[in-house]
Amino acid sequence: MKYSYIIIDDNHESTKETKKIADGFCELNCLGLAGNYFDGLNLTLEKKPDIIFLEINPKNEESNLSLEIINPIHHFLKIVPKIVVTTSNKDLAFEAIQYDVLDYVLKPVTRFHLNKIVSKLNKIKEAQRLANSIDGEYGQAKEYRSAEDDDAMLGHAKKPLMLCIKSYGDYRYIDSRDITYFQADNNSTDIHLNNGEMITAFKTLKYFEGLLSYPFVRIHNSYIVNSDCISRIHTGNTVCYIKNTTIKLPFSKSYKVNIDFIIWQIASGNYLEI
Structure with a gap:
């Protein structure tokens, strides 16, 4: 299974190291890098990656990198990327859990860390596939819905809030x-x-x-x-x-x-x- 990702980190060296490790996985495809809050949010909304590697304890406070970037991502995207916190500060782990991040990785990021992350994503994807398969078995009657019914449902979906x-x-x-x-x-x-x-x-x-x-x-x-x-x-x-x-x-x-x-x-x- 393939997963796209971006890195949001104001530390150029750690960004380079994380990308170097990730490039060794055929399952991972880099869509871009960002070094501050605004560029990171913009890149996320434009590229809609599967994974965001996020630094939440930046070297430069003016980069405004923190867990707070997750709120607008949830607000603006229907499908929210999985967040992997990559930081040198272990004290923010409990707070990160409240944001339902996929993983909390202490730098430097290693191949072992990424193996775990890819395995987690594969399990999530497989669970979703099974759930969709079950839904399909119980939803075979939908195939016999008339075109008029489809139009009616589409019309209903387009109704404003x-x-x-x-x-x-x-x-x-x-x-x-x-x-x-x-x-x-x-x-x-x-x-x-x-x-x-x-x-x-x-x-x-x-x-x-x-x-x-x-x-x-x-x-x-x-x-x-x-x-x-x-x-x-x-x-x-x-x-x-x-x-x-x-x-x-x-x-x-x-x-x-x-x-x-x-x-x-x-x-x-x-x-x-x-």
Whole structure:
């Protein structure tokens, strides 16, 4: 079985050594190297590797490498790569377990370490294959589904996310495409719609951040924005402009990588820069 990987590490020498060992495995294919948080996240989202070898205790603090990079990866990718922490610091192992990493390897990375990792991945892949095989046996009736049924199911899958704000028997349904941004208000969240209406939900902004995926992106301690509703991003003034309104939402340095991702995502579409 073949597995693609990237290395995110600000130590050039250890990166070179890890890659040298990995190159000795026909099962492993390197897709790229990165030396800081932003480049590592960008490379992950662009290449979508099977494995990330991640340093979480960098030599240079400005590289911002830590376990925190795992959160946006989960947020932006449907299929999350397996994370293998490679570090010289054994004290972060317990914290890494909380992030459900595949393995925690103390440097230097050896052939023995990679043998274990490849074996783990093979077992996971085989378990998935067996599970899919069982599902296939019980799902043979699907082969007889009519084309009309297929179209109906595809149509259902394409339906946008519908939010229901429930309060004392009152069910308020909101099409996610109508939401421009979420704004924190202590332990509740104000949901702003493109028609100017505002609805309050008695959930925290962090709750919505964990629930929603792209195009909804956290840009500030107080804001989650619908990226499809952004008309302008001014990185100098650290603000986003909302389409067809005079609303400007601030973004903070701690969420700058999310702003960079929005810019990258927009540029990856049908795009012309002048």
